[in-house]
Amino acid sequence: SHLKLVGRQEELAAARAARLDLLLPEEPGFLEADPGEDTCTVSQGDIAAAVDIASAAKHFELRLEQFGPYRLDYTRPGRHLLLGGRRGHVAALDWQTKTLMCEINVMETVTDVAWLHAETMFAVAQRRWLYVYDNQGVELNCLKRFPGVLRMQFLPYHFLLATASETGFLQYLDVSVGKEVAATCTRGGRLAVMAQNPANAVVHLGHSNGTVTLWSPNVKEPLVRMLCHRGAIRALAVDRSGTYMATAGLDRKLQLFDLRTYRPLHALVLPQGAAHLDFSQRGLLAAACADVVQVRPSPSLPRKPYLCHRLPLPAHGLRFCPYEDVLGAGHGAGFTSLLVPGAGEANFDALENNPYRSRKQRQEWEVKALLEKIPAELITLDPTCLDRVDTASMEQKRQEKIQRLGFDPHAKAKFRPRRKAKGGSSAGSLLRRKRKVAHEEQRVRSFAKPTPFAKPAAFAPFAKPAPSAMPTAFA
Amino acid sequence: MNAAYLQLQYIYQICNDCVILIAVPRNYDPVLHPFEVPREYTRALNATKLERVFAKPFLSSLDGHRDGVNCMAKHPKSLSTVLSGACDGEVKIWNLTKRQCIRTLQAHEGFVRGMCARFCGTSFFTVGDDKTVKQWKMESPEYGEEEEPIHTILGKTVYTGIDHHWKEAVFATCGHQVDIWDEQRTSPMCSLTWGFDSISSVKFNPIETYLLGSCASDRNIVLYDMRQSTPLKKVILKMRTNTLCWNPMEAFIFTAANEDYNLYTFDMRFLASPVMVHMDHVSAVLDVDYSPTGKEFVSASFDKSIRIFPVDKGHSREIYYTKRMQHVITVKWTSDNKYVLCGSDEMNIRLWKANASEKLGVLAPREKAAMNYNQKLKEKFQYHPQIKRIARHRHLPKSIFCQVKEQRIMKEARRRKLQNQHENLQ
Numbered sequence: 001s002h003l004k005l006v007g008r009q010e011e012l013a014a015a016r017a018a019r020l021d022l023l024l025p026e027e028p029g030f031l032e033a034d035p036g037e038d039t040c041t042v043s044q045g046d047i048a049a050a051v052d053i054a055s056a057a058k059h060f061e062l063r064l065e066q067f068g069p070y071r072l073d074y075t076r077p078g079r080h081l082l083l084g085g086r087r088g089h090v091a092a093l094d095w096q097t098k099t100l101m102c103e104i105n106v107m108e109t110v111t112d113v114a115w116l117h118a119e120t121m122f123a124v125a126q127r128r129w130l131y132v133y134d135n136q137g138v139e140l141n142c143l144k145r146f147p148g149v150l151r152m153q154f155l156p157y158h159f160l161l162a163t164a165s166e167t168g169f170l171q172y173l174d175v176s177v178g179k180e181v182a183a184t185c186t187r188g189g190r191l192a193v194m195a196q197n198p199a200n201a202v203v204h205l206g207h208s209n210g211t212v213t214l215w216s217p218n219v220k221e222p223l224v225r226m227l228c229h230r231g232a233i234r235a236l237a238v239d240r241s242g243t244y245m246a247t248a249g250l251d252r253k254l255q256l257f258d259l260r261t262y263r264p265l266h267a268l269v270l271p272q273g274a275a276h277l278d279f280s281q282r283g284l285l286a287a288a289c290a291d292v293v294q295v296r297p298s299p300s301l302p303r304k305p306y307l308c309h310r311l312p313l314p315a316h317g318l319r320f321c322p323y324e325d326v327l328g329a330g331h332g333a334g335f336t337s338l339l340v341p342g343a344g345e346a347n348f349d350a351l352e353n354n355p356y357r358s359r360k361q362r363q364e365w366e367v368k369a370l371l372e373k374i375p376a377e378l379i380t381l382d383p384t385c386l387d388r389v390d391t392a393s394m395e396q397k398r399q400e401k402i403q404r405l406g407f408d409p410h411a412k413a414k415f416r417p418r419r420k421a422k423g424g425s426s427a428g429s430l431l432r433r434k435r436k437v438a439h440e441e442q443r444v445r446s447f448a449k450p451t452p453f454a455k456p457a458a459f460a461p462f463a464k465p466a467p468s469a470m471p472t473a474f475a
Numbered sequence: 476m477n478a479a480y481l482q483l484q485y486i487y488q489i490c491n492d493c494v495i496l497i498a499v500p501r502n503y504d505p506v507l508h509p510f511e512v513p514r515e516y517t518r519a520l521n522a523t524k525l526e527r528v529f530a531k532p533f534l535s536s537l538d539g540h541r542d543g544v545n546c547m548a549k550h551p552k553s554l555s556t557v558l559s560g561a562c563d564g565e566v567k568i569w570n571l572t573k574r575q576c577i578r579t580l581q582a583h584e585g586f587v588r589g590m591c592a593r594f595c596g597t598s599f600f601t602v603g604d605d606k607t608v609k610q611w612k613m614e615s616p617e618y619g620e621e622e623e624p625i626h627t628i629l630g631k632t633v634y635t636g637i638d639h640h641w642k643e644a645v646f647a648t649c650g651h652q653v654d655i656w657d658e659q660r661t662s663p664m665c666s667l668t669w670g671f672d673s674i675s676s677v678k679f680n681p682i683e684t685y686l687l688g689s690c691a692s693d694r695n696i697v698l699y700d701m702r703q704s705t706p707l708k709k710v711i712l713k714m715r716t717n718t719l720c721w722n723p724m725e726a727f728i729f730t731a732a733n734e735d736y737n738l739y740t741f742d743m744r745f746l747a748s749p750v751m752v753h754m755d756h757v758s759a760v761l762d763v764d765y766s767p768t769g770k771e772f773v774s775a776s777f778d779k780s781i782r783i784f785p786v787d788k789g790h791s792r793e794i795y796y797t798k799r800m801q802h803v804i805t806v807k808w809t810s811d812n813k814y815v816l817c818g819s820d821e822m823n824i825r826l827w828k829a830n831a832s833e834k835l836g837v838l839a840p841r842e843k844a845a846m847n848y849n850q851k852l853k854e855k856f857q858y859h860p861q862i863k864r865i866a867r868h869r870h871l872p873k874s875i876f877c878q879v880k881e882q883r884i885m886k887e888a889r890r891r892k893l894q895n896q897h898e899n900l901q
Binding site: 020 | 502511514518
């Protein structure tokens with residue numbers, strides 16, 4: 001049938017794409033210690049001395065002691081870095097060539113900084129309102145509808161900037177049209193811990209009662225509420241594929257959760273507790289415990305870290321650079337760029353994020369990305385639900401049709417065996433013939449059974465999005 | 476080695492030491508391409524909307540006839556030639572690329588009832604109200620020569636239709652009965668009849684070339700076999716069929732354009748019930764013609780519109796209308812599957828695109844690739860309600876829109892009455 005043919009074509013396409021992995025030009029980095037030594041004792045200086053000069057230049061430190069602890073953000077291709085100091089210093093630079101794009105002091109407390117879709121614009125969450133600046137430092141917008149923002153996350157494929165405020169409001173701003181898409185009162189208190197799931201654009205918020213809630217702009221209640229720690233949540237991170245979530249709490253534990261089942265996988269006790277967490281593209285988890293940054297491979301999370309580094313002052317921001325083996329840490333004395341071999345994805349896809357794109361390529365990419373901007377109504381826990389048959393509404397339509405017509409047009413008549421001559425219609429042979437067809441009836445009935453999970457109203461723009469199923473999971 | 480040199484390999488690729496291409500390295504790992512389904516959905520939505528934006532099917536109107544266009548014929552060998560016959564006996568031959576009339580001849584006194592081209596493309600036949608069958612040369616006459624038919628046959632009754640055999644030098648006319656003529660003779664080889672009423676149209680089967688189908692005034696469709704010189708089968712419908720057309724790809728399928736606003740696709744082997752009933756017109760269907768692929772056909776109706784139907788669906792995929800176009804009498808689908816011609820009551824022949832949003836002309840390979848991708852996306856997401864709504868949307872003129880609503884109410888009422896009867900009987 002047509003469906004089988006389409007399914008087979010898709011399998012063939014996936015197999016062919018997987019075979020092209022042989023053509024990938026680059027290999028990921030690695031760090032191997034001599035037998036008897038541990039990788040966690042290797043210092044940054046040793047690594048910088050061992051690699052080539054281009055990679056060694058990626059380890060540097062910016063001493064900026066005057067303007068307070070720094071938050072940071074990297075653009076999606078990993079080429080540009082944005083630094084925001086608490087006392088108002090904001091700087092945007094190309095960190096590989098060390099060219100400064102802009103450096104301004106906004107004369108206000110800066111709580112968070114985030115790049116928008118490209119390296120042309122960034123958002124700064126200042127004490128009173130949210131500001132959007134050009135990459136030359138020119139103020140473009142002052143958004144008075146976003147007061148007291150503490151944390152920001154940019155959802156790249158939806159062009160949405162999600163902001164968490166100190167009054168407990170989660171607001172979404174569509175940066176392509178400049179409209180506020182949704183504002184939810186989360187009723188969870190001060191929202192200082194925020195992460196996004198890159199695979200389905202769901203925002204994770206950590207609360208002071210140890211719960212993590214998952215939010216979508218279409219639903220006023222959290223999609224999922226998980227109890228993760230016995231104290232307040234201090235840090236949250238979700239890995240790139242959307243399968244694992246790492247949480248760190250005041251109870252000094254580092255937990256790893258499976259996001260498909262919402263069940264805990266690993267727990268690790270950190271003597272000082274982690275204040276910041278980040279996943280790299282290849283699955284390394286960086287944890288900042290006071291002024292020590294530890295990098296561990298996930299999901300195994302061994303007790304001994306892969307790499308360790310002591311920063312001059314406690315860390316305030318931790319981000320892996322995409323497509324590079326670099327971890328950026330913002331702290332009270334400025335910014336440090338650390339070498340972490342094997343952290344970044346070695347082979348980029350030039351049509352998605354190209355670190356070496358020219359201005360023309362960036363413009364073309366921007367136009368295509370805007371055309372493909374996913375509407376905010378499609379944000380659900382399962383991003384592939386559009387691909388599936390909506391069995392609930394199909395059942396409903398079938399019921400309506402039966403009601404309208406007065407009979408079921410697809411119902412098969414009950415099997416009545418034909419009358420045969422010469423003893424073929426005896427009771428035994430009738431029973432034999434009926435038994436041959438009995439399994440077909442069973443199959444039809446099992447198809448009509450309703451599915452156990454109620455799907456959230458994925459895309460019905462003229463209907464109000466209903467409060468979806470909220471499975472609550474407990475650690 | 477500095478960083479700039481290392482980066483160059485990601486920016487440029489040098490082929491054969493002379494051509495420099497911008498490098499686009501790819502990695503098909505699905506983790507690098509999240510939101511596959513929503514992005515494809517958004518692209519499909521954009522593709523559907525753009526298809527509606529570019530849906531401008533009307534190409535041109537061929538002006539020149541001095542009375543309503545009654546019949547048309549395609550040139551079997553030339554894609555740019557079409558012949559048309561008018562109600563004042565004039566026959567015009569048009570060049571579609573220049574959109575001009577290249578030849579005019581006064582064929583009959585009275586209506587030109589039917590015309591058909593010979594399979595070799597060197598001559599064509601016309602029948603008219605003056606009871607004659609005339610054969611003309613396809614080439615224009617030389618300078619100084621007069622327009623004369625090669626051959627004229629005088630008959631005793633009015634002939635209402637003509638069709639030529641697809642391979643042999645035989646043609647059939649219909650009127651009082653179906654006559655099969657050899658081109659060299661002046662009297663028919665055989666006359667076939669089944670019933671007592673006049674026959675309005677006759678068509679030869681393009682694949683099984685000895686088969687003929689005809690539509691008569693006593694509401695029947697009769698199939699004839701030329702080899703045995705007998706009628707084969709007959710099916711009687713509720714209302715009269717105006718014309719029928721054989722499917723050029725399936726030998727046994729034909730579609731009949733009926734007066735009861737529907738078209739019926741029959742399988743010749745099982746005439747008891749039609750394969751499909753095509754319902755969308757709001758007035759009598761006057762003409763039908765198949766696309767050369769055999770997957771779609773176009774129908775002309777008295778309600779001033781033409782509709783394109785897929786063979787396997789009961790409703791039309793496209794409707795073409797213009798304020799200036801009045802009752803459409805005849806319609807043809809050109810042999811390159813790209814254009815549809817319709818001749819109407821108000822003396823104009825209109826040229827339309829068969830695929831309303833298709834870009835004509837030579838396409839660059841990237842354009843073609845983008846169009847194929849969009850087509851595949853539209854097919855993948857065609858059942859999603861928003862996309863289906865946009866793809867299905869056609870603006871109807873007020874008269875047709877009101878008629879459609881009225882007929883839907885009437886059909887609902889009939890169905891409800893039947894259901895009540897059914898329920899009360901039990």
